[in-house]
Amino acid sequence: MTVNATPLLRVRRSAIHGRGAFARRDLPQGTHLGVYAGRRYSAAQGVEEDWSGWDGGMTYLFALSDGSTIDGAQGGNATRHLNHACEPNCQAVEEVGPDGVIVLCIVTLVAVKAGDELFIDYGLIIDESESPADYPCGCGMASCRGSMAARA
Numbered sequence: 001m002t003v004n005a006t007p008l009l010r011v012r013r014s015a016i017h018g019r020g021a022f023a024r025r026d027l028p029q030g031t032h033l034g035v036y037a038g039r040r041y042s043a044a045q046g047v048e049e050d051w052s053g054w055d056g057g058m059t060y061l062f063a064l065s066d067g068s069t070i071d072g073a074q075g076g077n078a079t080r081h082l083n084h085a086c087e088p089n090c091q092a093v094e095e096v097g098p099d100g101v102i103v104l105c106i107v108t109l110v111a112v113k114a115g116d117e118l119f120i121d122y123g124l125i126i127d128e129s130e131s132p133a134d135y136p137c138g139c140g141m142a143s144c145r146g147s148m149a150a151r152a
């Protein structure tokens with residue numbers, strides 16, 4: 001099994017958005033589902049991407065606390081298919097590897113049943129020139145805040 005393997009995830013069409021990641025079996029709270037893999041850009045490099053082209057479906061950029069960014073569209077694994085929900089059942093947790101590099105682990109927040117779709121709260125950081133409404137959420141949950149942007 002490679003470090004990028006995600007044996008607990010199954011990717012298939014989501015009722016909410018495009019493709020989604022689903023649990024292959026019942027998963028207890030705190031289960032590590034995999035590492036968010038992809039091409040890494042350091043803070044100094046910046047991301048060679050036109051952020052204005054973001055459309056909520058084609059971009060898999062994940063910003064880390066050290067200023068670096070992981071692009072799951074390049075060399076990523078099944079974890080990039082987790083959709084956003086305002087009441088997520090998973091979260092992305094930063095862990096520092098033995099080499100001092102931050103890795104992003106996808107971990108269940110609650111117990112999940114086999115076949116359930118898995119979600120994280122994207123909590124997008126947006127520019128002042130943008131509105132949370134530019135990133136509409138369709139999760140349909142009772143607590144939906146209507147946007148994939150971070151809570152104000």
Ligand SMILES: [Zn+2]
Nearest residue numbers: 086137139144
């Ligand atoms: Zn929502």
